[in-house]
Amino acid sequence: MRYELYYWPEIPGRGEFIRLALEAGGADYIDVGNRSEEQGWGIAAIETFLGGEVTDFPPFAPPFLKAGELVISHVANILQYLGPRLGLWPGDEANRLWAHGLQLTIADFTAEAHDLHHPLGPGLYYEDQQEEAARRARQFISERLPKFLGYFERVLIDNPAGERHLVGETLTTVDLSLFHVVEGLRYALPNAMAEAEQEAPRVIALHDRVRDIPRIAEYLASDRRQPFSEEGLFRHYPELDSDG
Amino acid sequence: MRYELYYWPEIPGRGEFIRLALEAGGADYIDVGNRSEEQGWGIAAIETFLGGEVTDFPPFAPPFLKAGELVISHVANILQYLGPRLGLWPGDEANRLWAHGLQLTIADFTAEAHDLHHPLGPGLYYEDQQEEAARRARQFISERLPKFLGYFERVLIDNPAGERHLVGETLTTVDLSLFHVVEGLRYALPNAMAEAEQEAPRVIALHDRVRDIPRIAEYLASDRRQPFSEEGLFRHYPELDSDG
Incomplete structure (x- = not known):
């Protein structure tokens, strides 16, 4: 199974929770938002899904995961689906x-x-x-x-x-x-x-x-890991921090 | 199975999503927060759970559901558990x-x-x-x-x-x-x-x-239904509404 992760490009954001599971589980996946639009990926591919043109299950927002014919939205829902398949979920x-x-x-x-x-x-x-x-x-x-x-x-x-x-x-x-x-x-x-x-x-x-x-250390050092920035979920505005 | 719903008393709050499922499914349940402390229920019973004194699975916050030995937190997690058991969940x-x-x-x-x-x-x-x-x-x-x-x-x-x-x-x-x-x-x-x-x-x-x-209509007319108020999740502050 090649999973497709749909999330905005160039930020870790909420997509990162999914990437970490896919990487730790050694999964085959496409990080759709960070792939080229010329090849049919990128933001255009995300928006096609959100527009409901290609699925009866249009998510409200990214991240969502395509697994074969399944479309799964929300971090916790995706991880509950992936966890058992990647050996990252409890059994009982x-x-x-x-x-x-x-x-x-x-x-x-x-x-x-x-x-x-x-x-x-x-x-x-x-x-x-x-x-x-x-x-x-x-x-x-x-x-x-x-x-x-x-x-x-x-x-x-x-x-x-x-x-x-x-x-x-x-x-x-x-x-x-x-x-x-x-x-x-x-x-x-x-x-x-x-x-x-x-x-x-x-x-x-x-x-x-x-x-x-090892798999996480390798991922963190790779260019698949997106840097934090002031476009993302966790933002560094020094004026919001406490005094050092 | 008699379910125990743990949620703050006297408001619908997030507990209402669970109550509606229990009521629509005709389940046997105790609305713990709205029962008397003299009988061992009420806020004291909720806080005992949150304090981790009686479970290895202390929730961060209400609502949570006790189903036999299971303790389940968060509305969506609880409804995913109850749904199939109450005939309120899809099969595929x-x-x-x-x-x-x-x-x-x-x-x-x-x-x-x-x-x-x-x-x-x-x-x-x-x-x-x-x-x-x-x-x-x-x-x-x-x-x-x-x-x-x-x-x-x-x-x-x-x-x-x-x-x-x-x-x-x-x-x-x-x-x-x-x-x-x-x-x-x-x-x-x-x-x-x-x-x-x-x-x-x-x-x-x-x-x-x-x-x-019918079950919902009966519930809504009963005293099991808590009224909305300015203590709850949905609050009526006229100054926040648009002009009529």
Whole structure:
């Protein structure tokens, strides 16, 4: 199976959660947004799908995955589909439901990390909501960031199979996704994150283990990995960070 | 199986998406938050779970469902679990993935409907972010509300099984959830919704059919249905609505 990942080009964005799973699982895939329009890929291919011209299942927004005839939208839905096929998902029902719940908690965490630079919604530029963003960022840094990191720290502590993984005793998409959130927050809010990390040593140890997985290390060093920037989900605006 | 729904008392909130499925499916359930603390239920029972004292799977936040020994967090995860057990979920894989993607789109829509009165995040009162809310509400009304309603209208038009349901030819949790979003938006933004509805007649027809399902009609008239208020997810602040 050659999977097709549909996501906007040149940013990690929400597509990165899918890329990390495909890379860790050694999957054959096309990163459609980053391929050339001349070959029928690129943004035009994404928009054809969103326009509903080629499917009865038009997603509301990227990312979405094409797997044969299937079209699957939303990060958590895609990872729940890919996880078992790539050996990145727990086997028993209780842990599967737990993994999906954690994946959705990561989606909530990610949405708040996005909204700190877009508190008035996606329809305005950052520059048009800069003051509001400054207020929201202070809230995020003082309350939400430590709450979310502390939650995942406790999930690692409480895991009956040990603190090497969030769910059970093997690598899942949830570990990969939390790795990416740490990467993104370190880019976006280096000062705030340096402080918050001190209360979440197990989350950071998990991040480091994911980074060192051979397939992930190879991917991170490749040109398939898109750089963070102020076009993406995690943005570095120094005025939103805490003082160093 | 007697299900236990854990959600804050006295508001519909995100718990309502679960209640509607349980009610439509004729399930036996306990609405824990609305039961008395004297009998071991109520907010104390919710907080015991969130504190991780009685489970290896402590959710980040309500709602969550206890089904025997299983603990399941997040609306979409819970509905994906309950749907097949209550006869409210499609049978084939393509439609199951589609239904879950739509359920997650409704979660996104709901989050934006919440954030219009809390643009600076959940840590501040509405009164402390009233100006920002006014700006965000204008964005929501002019751009996001018509975009989301228009999307679901098109999903109904494009459904190969006909426009009576969002997915396939039978009632699913997705239909029930969209019904509730329409109810909530009519409460929160009556003027804006009256205008937006005109572009989404199939969504409104679906809403009306769900309202008239005997089990739903009985539930809506019962005291198990919590009233909307300014403590909940959908809040009516007249200053955020458009002019009538």
